[in-house]
Amino acid sequence: MASNESLETSPSVVRAISTAFGTLHRYPDPLATTLRRQLGELHGIDERCVLVGSGSDELMFLLATAYASAGGSVLCADPGYWGHEFPARIAGADIVKVPLAGWTHDLQAMEEHAVDIAFVCNPHNPTGTVVEPHLLDRFMERSRARLVVVDEAYIDFADDPSGRTAIPSVSKGRVAVLRTMSKFYGLAGLRVGYLVAPSDVVVTLVTIRQPFSVNHLAQVAAGAALNDHQHLRRVRERTLTNRDGLRELFETAGYDTIPSQANFILVLADDEAGLLSRLETAGVVARPGSDLGIPGAVRVTVPTEEGLAMVARALV
Ligand SMILES: *Cc1c(COP(=O)(O)O)cnc(C)c1O
Numbered sequence: 001m002a003s004n005e006s007l008e009t010s011p012s013v014v015r016a017i018s019t020a021f022g023t024l025h026r027y028p029d030p031l032a033t034t035l036r037r038q039l040g041e042l043h044g045i046d047e048r049c050v051l052v053g054s055g056s057d058e059l060m061f062l063l064a065t066a067y068a069s070a071g072g073s074v075l076c077a078d079p080g081y082w083g084h085e086f087p088a089r090i091a092g093a094d095i096v097k098v099p100l101a102g103w104t105h106d107l108q109a110m111e112e113h114a115v116d117i118a119f120v121c122n123p124h125n126p127t128g129t130v131v132e133p134h135l136l137d138r139f140m141e142r143s144r145a146r147l148v149v150v151d152e153a154y155i156d157f158a159d160d161p162s163g164r165t166a167i168p169s170v171s172k173g174r175v176a177v178l179r180t181m182s183k184f185y186g187l188a189g190l191r192v193g194y195l196v197a198p199s200d201v202v203v204t205l206v207t208i209r210q211p212f213s214v215n216h217l218a219q220v221a222a223g224a225a226l227n228d229h230q231h232l233r234r235v236r237e238r239t240l241t242n243r244d245g246l247r248e249l250f251e252t253a254g255y256d257t258i259p260s261q262a263n264f265i266l267v268l269a270d271d272e273a274g275l276l277s278r279l280e281t282a283g284v285v286a287r288p289g290s291d292l293g294i295p296g297a298v299r300v301t302v303p304t305e306e307g308l309a310m311v312a313r314a315l316v
Contacts, residue, residue, distance in 0.1 A: 001301040001311075002287040004125070004154075004264045006186035007238055010231040013187070016224035017217050028216040031206070035219050038226055039194055043167050048199040051206065052222075054213040056153065056180040056193030061087040062205045063117060063176075063195075067147055068093035073115040075145060077105050079126060079293030084119035084151065103258050103266075104129040107139040118145035123154040123163060126292040126299045128260030130163040140169050147201070149176045154262035156184035156232075157239055163261050173198050183263060184235065185225040190218040239263050243302045246311065250300075253315040263302045272296055282314035 032052040040047030053059040064087040068074050074088035078097035085095050098110045104127065105120055120139065123130045131139075140148055150166040169175045176197035182188035192214065195202070225232075246265055247257050255275070256268040269275040272289055275298050279286055284307070289297030303311070 001264075001303050001307060002285050002299075003188070004183055004262070004301045005188045006183055006263070007235055007242075007302075007304055009186045010225055010228040012228045012231065013221045013224045016220050020217055020220040023216065026216070028212055028214060028219060030211040032214050032219045032222075035192075035222050036194075038223055039196075042226060043196060045167065045170065045196060046199065049170060049196055049202060051195045051197065051202045051209075052214050052219070053193050053195065053209075054215075054218070055182060055191040056151070056178045056195075057083050057087075058191075058209075058213055059178060059193055059195045059205070060084065061090075062209055063147075063149060064088040064091040064093060066204050066208055068116040072117075073113075075110060075113045075115040075118040077110075077119075077121065077124065080119070081121050081125045081151065084121065084149075088117070100124075100127065103127045105131050107131060107135050111139050111143045114144040116146045118143055118148045119151060120148065120166075121151045121153075122166070123158055123261040125153065125262065126264075126287075126289070126294055126297075127258050127266050128154070128262040128264060129258065130158055130160060130261045132162055133164045136164075136166060137169070140166065140172070140175050145174075147174060147176060149178060151178040153178070153180045153183055155179075156236065157243075157263045158261040159240055160261055167196050170196050170198060176201055181222050181225060184232070185222070186235065187218070187221055187225055190215075190221050192218045192222040239302050242305065242308055245308050246300060246302055249308065249311050249315055265300050265302070266294070267298045267300060268296060269298055270296055272298060279311065279314045282310045284310050284314055 036047045036050045039050045060083040069091035072093040075096045076084040078099045181192040258266045287299040
Protein backbone atom coordinates (compact mmCIF):
# COMPACT_ATOMS: atom_id res chain seq x y z
CA MET A 1 0.00 0.00 0.00
CA ALA A 2 2.92 2.28 -0.82
CA SER A 3 2.47 3.29 -4.47
CA ASN A 4 -1.18 4.41 -4.85
CA GLU A 5 -1.99 1.85 -7.55
CA SER A 6 -5.57 1.01 -8.50
CA LEU A 7 -7.55 -1.91 -7.09
CA GLU A 8 -7.89 -3.89 -10.33
CA THR A 9 -7.42 -3.95 -14.10
CA SER A 10 -10.47 -3.92 -16.37
CA PRO A 11 -11.10 -7.29 -18.09
CA SER A 12 -11.73 -5.38 -21.32
CA VAL A 13 -8.15 -4.09 -21.15
CA VAL A 14 -6.87 -7.66 -20.98
CA ARG A 15 -9.05 -8.63 -23.96
CA ALA A 16 -7.92 -5.63 -26.01
CA ILE A 17 -4.26 -6.35 -25.39
CA SER A 18 -4.58 -9.97 -26.46
CA THR A 19 -6.07 -8.94 -29.82
CA ALA A 20 -3.04 -6.69 -30.40
CA PHE A 21 -0.45 -9.47 -30.14
CA GLY A 22 -0.45 -10.03 -33.92
CA THR A 23 1.15 -6.67 -34.72
CA LEU A 24 3.99 -6.56 -32.21
CA HIS A 25 6.61 -6.72 -34.99
CA ARG A 26 5.54 -3.18 -35.97
CA TYR A 27 6.68 0.06 -34.33
CA PRO A 28 3.94 1.80 -32.36
CA ASP A 29 2.14 4.89 -33.65
CA PRO A 30 4.53 7.68 -32.50
CA LEU A 31 1.78 10.11 -31.48
CA ALA A 32 -0.79 7.49 -30.36
CA THR A 33 -3.21 9.02 -32.86
CA THR A 34 -6.27 6.93 -31.96
CA LEU A 35 -5.83 7.42 -28.23
CA ARG A 36 -5.09 11.11 -28.71
CA ARG A 37 -8.33 11.57 -30.63
CA GLN A 38 -10.24 9.67 -27.94
CA LEU A 39 -8.74 11.87 -25.21
CA GLY A 40 -9.57 15.01 -27.19
CA GLU A 41 -13.20 13.87 -27.37
CA LEU A 42 -13.28 12.91 -23.69
CA HIS A 43 -12.19 16.40 -22.64
CA GLY A 44 -13.87 18.33 -25.43
CA ILE A 45 -10.62 19.76 -26.76
CA ASP A 46 -8.67 19.75 -30.01
CA GLU A 47 -6.54 16.59 -30.21
CA ARG A 48 -3.53 18.76 -31.13
CA CYS A 49 -3.65 19.94 -27.52
CA VAL A 50 -3.02 16.38 -26.24
CA LEU A 51 0.35 14.64 -25.92
CA VAL A 52 0.54 11.03 -24.72
CA GLY A 53 3.63 9.95 -22.79
CA SER A 54 5.15 6.85 -21.23
CA GLY A 55 3.53 7.67 -17.92
CA SER A 56 3.13 11.29 -16.89
CA ASP A 57 6.68 10.99 -15.52
CA GLU A 58 8.02 11.11 -19.09
CA LEU A 59 6.04 14.28 -19.72
CA MET A 60 7.49 15.86 -16.56
CA PHE A 61 11.01 15.18 -17.88
CA LEU A 62 10.06 16.68 -21.25
CA LEU A 63 8.57 19.78 -19.61
CA ALA A 64 11.68 20.28 -17.47
CA THR A 65 13.99 19.80 -20.46
CA ALA A 66 12.03 22.12 -22.74
CA TYR A 67 11.15 24.91 -20.33
CA ALA A 68 13.53 24.89 -17.38
CA SER A 69 16.89 23.38 -18.38
CA ALA A 70 20.28 25.00 -17.76
CA GLY A 71 19.47 27.82 -15.41
CA GLY A 72 15.68 27.75 -15.58
CA SER A 73 13.47 27.58 -12.54
CA VAL A 74 10.66 25.42 -11.25
CA LEU A 75 8.20 26.15 -8.47
CA CYS A 76 6.40 23.50 -6.45
CA ALA A 77 4.90 22.85 -3.05
CA ASP A 78 6.88 21.59 -0.05
CA PRO A 79 6.38 18.71 0.50
CA GLY A 80 5.67 17.93 -3.12
CA TYR A 81 5.79 15.17 -5.69
CA TRP A 82 9.30 14.01 -6.71
CA GLY A 83 8.37 14.20 -10.42
CA HIS A 84 7.87 17.94 -10.23
CA GLU A 85 11.26 18.53 -8.66
CA PHE A 86 13.64 15.74 -9.68
CA PRO A 87 13.51 16.05 -13.51
CA ALA A 88 14.01 19.80 -13.16
CA ARG A 89 17.02 19.28 -10.90
CA ILE A 90 18.57 16.92 -13.45
CA ALA A 91 17.92 19.48 -16.19
CA GLY A 92 19.87 22.04 -14.18
CA ALA A 93 16.97 24.18 -13.02
CA ASP A 94 16.69 26.03 -9.72
CA ILE A 95 13.92 24.69 -7.54
CA VAL A 96 11.75 27.03 -5.50
CA LYS A 97 9.62 25.33 -2.86
CA VAL A 98 6.74 26.97 -1.04
CA PRO A 99 5.57 25.24 2.17
CA LEU A 100 2.00 23.99 2.31
CA ALA A 101 -0.39 26.00 4.47
CA GLY A 102 -3.00 23.93 6.30
CA TRP A 103 -1.93 20.81 4.34
CA THR A 104 -2.73 22.44 1.01
CA HIS A 105 -0.96 24.63 -1.56
CA ASP A 106 -0.29 28.21 -0.47
CA LEU A 107 -1.25 29.58 -3.88
CA GLN A 108 -1.13 33.18 -2.72
CA ALA A 109 2.53 32.80 -1.73
CA MET A 110 3.25 30.80 -4.91
CA GLU A 111 1.87 33.41 -7.31
CA GLU A 112 4.67 35.87 -6.47
CA HIS A 113 7.43 33.71 -7.95
CA ALA A 114 8.58 34.47 -11.50
CA VAL A 115 9.63 30.97 -12.64
CA ASP A 116 9.61 28.97 -15.85
CA ILE A 117 7.23 26.29 -14.60
CA ALA A 118 4.90 26.33 -11.59
CA PHE A 119 3.50 22.95 -10.56
CA VAL A 120 0.22 22.61 -8.71
CA CYS A 121 -0.72 19.09 -7.67
CA ASN A 122 -4.51 18.79 -7.34
CA PRO A 123 -5.37 16.64 -5.39
CA HIS A 124 -1.95 16.89 -3.79
CA ASN A 125 0.42 13.99 -3.19
CA PRO A 126 1.22 13.24 -0.31
CA THR A 127 -1.63 15.03 1.49
CA GLY A 128 -4.65 14.18 -0.69
CA THR A 129 -6.00 17.73 -0.39
CA VAL A 130 -7.56 19.83 -3.17
CA VAL A 131 -7.26 23.56 -3.78
CA GLU A 132 -10.35 25.76 -3.84
CA PRO A 133 -11.39 26.37 -7.47
CA HIS A 134 -11.55 30.16 -7.07
CA LEU A 135 -8.04 30.20 -5.61
CA LEU A 136 -6.73 28.07 -8.47
CA ASP A 137 -8.45 30.33 -11.03
CA ARG A 138 -6.86 33.34 -9.39
CA PHE A 139 -3.46 31.63 -9.38
CA MET A 140 -3.68 30.72 -13.07
CA GLU A 141 -4.52 34.34 -13.83
CA ARG A 142 -1.98 36.05 -11.61
CA SER A 143 0.95 33.65 -11.38
CA ARG A 144 4.20 35.10 -12.67
CA ALA A 145 5.20 31.66 -14.01
CA ARG A 146 5.78 31.23 -17.74
CA LEU A 147 3.84 27.95 -17.66
CA VAL A 148 1.47 26.65 -14.95
CA VAL A 149 1.21 22.85 -14.87
CA VAL A 150 -1.62 21.32 -12.86
CA ASP A 151 -1.00 17.64 -12.08
CA GLU A 152 -4.38 15.93 -11.77
CA ALA A 153 -3.15 12.36 -11.21
CA TYR A 154 -5.84 11.74 -8.57
CA ILE A 155 -8.68 13.99 -9.75
CA ASP A 156 -10.97 11.05 -10.62
CA PHE A 157 -11.09 10.06 -6.93
CA ALA A 158 -12.28 13.50 -5.76
CA ASP A 159 -15.87 13.60 -4.50
CA ASP A 160 -15.71 17.10 -3.07
CA PRO A 161 -17.09 19.62 -5.61
CA SER A 162 -13.89 21.62 -4.99
CA GLY A 163 -11.93 18.93 -6.82
CA ARG A 164 -12.46 20.52 -10.22
CA THR A 165 -10.31 20.03 -13.31
CA ALA A 166 -8.26 22.89 -14.76
CA ILE A 167 -8.61 21.56 -18.33
CA PRO A 168 -11.07 24.34 -19.38
CA SER A 169 -8.33 26.88 -18.54
CA VAL A 170 -5.89 25.37 -21.06
CA SER A 171 -7.55 27.31 -23.88
CA LYS A 172 -6.59 30.59 -22.19
CA GLY A 173 -2.93 29.70 -22.81
CA ARG A 174 -0.01 29.28 -20.35
CA VAL A 175 -1.80 26.46 -18.49
CA ALA A 176 -1.20 22.73 -18.98
CA VAL A 177 -2.79 19.77 -17.21
CA LEU A 178 -1.10 16.43 -16.53
CA ARG A 179 -3.13 13.25 -16.25
CA THR A 180 -2.01 9.68 -15.68
CA MET A 181 -3.60 6.33 -16.48
CA SER A 182 -1.57 4.69 -13.70
CA LYS A 183 -4.02 5.35 -10.90
CA PHE A 184 -7.76 5.48 -11.61
CA TYR A 185 -7.43 3.60 -14.92
CA GLY A 186 -5.31 0.85 -13.38
CA LEU A 187 -2.50 0.81 -15.97
CA ALA A 188 0.54 1.55 -13.78
CA GLY A 189 2.41 -1.41 -15.29
CA LEU A 190 1.92 -0.25 -18.88
CA ARG A 191 3.00 3.40 -18.50
CA VAL A 192 0.53 5.85 -20.03
CA GLY A 193 0.00 9.47 -19.09
CA TYR A 194 -0.95 12.55 -21.04
CA LEU A 195 -0.64 16.30 -21.10
CA VAL A 196 -3.41 18.67 -22.12
CA ALA A 197 -1.72 21.90 -23.18
CA PRO A 198 -1.79 24.76 -25.68
CA SER A 199 -0.81 23.28 -29.06
CA ASP A 200 2.48 25.25 -29.18
CA VAL A 201 3.56 23.54 -25.94
CA VAL A 202 2.69 20.16 -27.43
CA VAL A 203 4.67 20.97 -30.61
CA THR A 204 7.70 21.97 -28.51
CA LEU A 205 7.62 18.75 -26.50
CA VAL A 206 7.12 16.63 -29.62
CA THR A 207 10.35 18.00 -31.11
CA ILE A 208 12.43 16.69 -28.19
CA ARG A 209 10.67 13.43 -27.32
CA GLN A 210 11.63 9.88 -28.26
CA PRO A 211 9.19 8.95 -31.04
CA PHE A 212 8.34 5.45 -29.79
CA SER A 213 8.16 5.93 -26.03
CA VAL A 214 4.53 4.78 -25.74
CA ASN A 215 4.37 1.14 -26.79
CA HIS A 216 1.57 -0.38 -28.84
CA LEU A 217 0.04 -2.49 -26.05
CA ALA A 218 -0.06 0.54 -23.78
CA GLN A 219 -1.90 2.56 -26.44
CA VAL A 220 -4.44 -0.21 -27.02
CA ALA A 221 -4.92 -0.79 -23.29
CA ALA A 222 -5.47 2.91 -22.61
CA GLY A 223 -8.15 3.11 -25.29
CA ALA A 224 -9.99 0.13 -23.82
CA ALA A 225 -9.65 1.41 -20.24
CA LEU A 226 -11.19 4.78 -21.17
CA ASN A 227 -14.18 3.02 -22.72
CA ASP A 228 -15.02 0.66 -19.86
CA HIS A 229 -17.30 3.07 -18.04
CA GLN A 230 -18.94 0.39 -15.94
CA HIS A 231 -15.59 -0.79 -14.62
CA LEU A 232 -14.49 2.78 -13.92
CA ARG A 233 -17.67 3.49 -11.98
CA ARG A 234 -17.11 0.36 -9.90
CA VAL A 235 -13.46 1.19 -9.18
CA ARG A 236 -14.41 4.68 -8.10
CA GLU A 237 -17.19 3.51 -5.78
CA ARG A 238 -15.04 0.76 -4.31
CA THR A 239 -12.12 3.14 -3.78
CA LEU A 240 -14.27 5.80 -2.10
CA THR A 241 -15.94 3.21 0.15
CA ASN A 242 -12.62 1.70 1.15
CA ARG A 243 -11.11 5.17 1.64
CA ASP A 244 -13.77 5.81 4.30
CA GLY A 245 -13.10 2.39 5.79
CA LEU A 246 -9.35 2.96 5.89
CA ARG A 247 -9.74 6.35 7.50
CA GLU A 248 -12.08 4.93 10.12
CA LEU A 249 -9.62 2.17 11.02
CA PHE A 250 -6.84 4.68 11.72
CA GLU A 251 -9.09 7.15 13.52
CA THR A 252 -10.51 4.40 15.73
CA ALA A 253 -6.94 3.38 16.58
CA GLY A 254 -6.30 6.96 17.74
CA TYR A 255 -4.46 8.42 14.73
CA ASP A 256 -5.36 11.70 13.06
CA THR A 257 -5.68 11.63 9.28
CA ILE A 258 -5.86 14.34 6.62
CA PRO A 259 -9.24 14.22 4.80
CA SER A 260 -8.28 12.82 1.39
CA GLN A 261 -9.64 13.36 -2.11
CA ALA A 262 -7.20 10.81 -3.57
CA ASN A 263 -6.77 7.01 -3.38
CA PHE A 264 -4.48 7.24 -0.38
CA ILE A 265 -4.60 8.64 3.12
CA LEU A 266 -1.94 10.53 5.02
CA VAL A 267 -1.92 9.30 8.60
CA LEU A 268 -0.26 11.49 11.23
CA ALA A 269 1.94 9.57 13.66
CA ASP A 270 4.52 11.11 15.99
CA ASP A 271 6.07 7.66 16.11
CA GLU A 272 6.31 7.10 12.35
CA ALA A 273 8.65 4.11 12.64
CA GLY A 274 6.39 2.56 15.27
CA LEU A 275 3.32 2.76 13.04
CA LEU A 276 5.24 1.40 10.05
CA SER A 277 6.44 -1.62 11.99
CA ARG A 278 2.98 -2.15 13.47
CA LEU A 279 1.59 -2.30 9.91
CA GLU A 280 4.42 -4.54 8.76
CA THR A 281 3.60 -7.19 11.34
CA ALA A 282 0.33 -7.71 9.45
CA GLY A 283 2.08 -7.69 6.07
CA VAL A 284 1.25 -4.09 5.16
CA VAL A 285 3.95 -1.94 3.57
CA ALA A 286 3.11 1.77 3.52
CA ARG A 287 5.16 4.82 2.56
CA PRO A 288 7.14 6.53 5.34
CA GLY A 289 6.38 10.23 5.54
CA SER A 290 10.12 10.87 6.00
CA ASP A 291 10.66 9.63 2.43
CA LEU A 292 8.08 12.14 1.22
CA GLY A 293 9.40 15.20 3.03
CA ILE A 294 6.78 14.97 5.77
CA PRO A 295 8.22 13.25 8.84
CA GLY A 296 5.73 12.16 11.49
CA ALA A 297 3.32 10.72 8.95
CA VAL A 298 2.66 7.56 6.93
CA ARG A 299 0.97 7.50 3.51
CA VAL A 300 -1.28 4.49 2.99
CA THR A 301 -2.89 3.57 -0.36
CA VAL A 302 -6.59 2.69 -0.29
CA PRO A 303 -6.57 -1.11 -0.54
CA THR A 304 -8.98 -3.90 -1.42
CA GLU A 305 -11.27 -5.34 1.26
CA GLU A 306 -8.59 -7.95 1.98
CA GLY A 307 -6.08 -5.14 2.48
CA LEU A 308 -8.49 -3.38 4.86
CA ALA A 309 -8.71 -6.56 6.93
CA MET A 310 -4.91 -6.67 7.12
CA VAL A 311 -4.77 -3.05 8.33
CA ALA A 312 -7.47 -3.87 10.88
CA ARG A 313 -5.36 -6.78 12.18
CA ALA A 314 -2.31 -4.52 12.43
CA LEU A 315 -4.14 -1.86 14.44
CA VAL A 316 -5.91 -4.01 17.08
C1 LIG B 1 1.41 8.59 -9.28
C2 LIG B 1 1.54 10.00 -9.71
C3 LIG B 1 1.72 10.29 -11.07
C4 LIG B 1 1.76 9.20 -12.08
O1 LIG B 1 2.96 9.02 -12.71
P1 LIG B 1 3.01 8.01 -13.96
O2 LIG B 1 4.36 8.22 -14.50
O3 LIG B 1 1.93 8.45 -14.91
O4 LIG B 1 2.77 6.63 -13.44
C5 LIG B 1 1.79 11.62 -11.45
N1 LIG B 1 1.71 12.61 -10.55
C6 LIG B 1 1.52 12.36 -9.24
C7 LIG B 1 1.41 13.50 -8.30
C8 LIG B 1 1.46 11.05 -8.79
O5 LIG B 1 1.30 10.81 -7.48
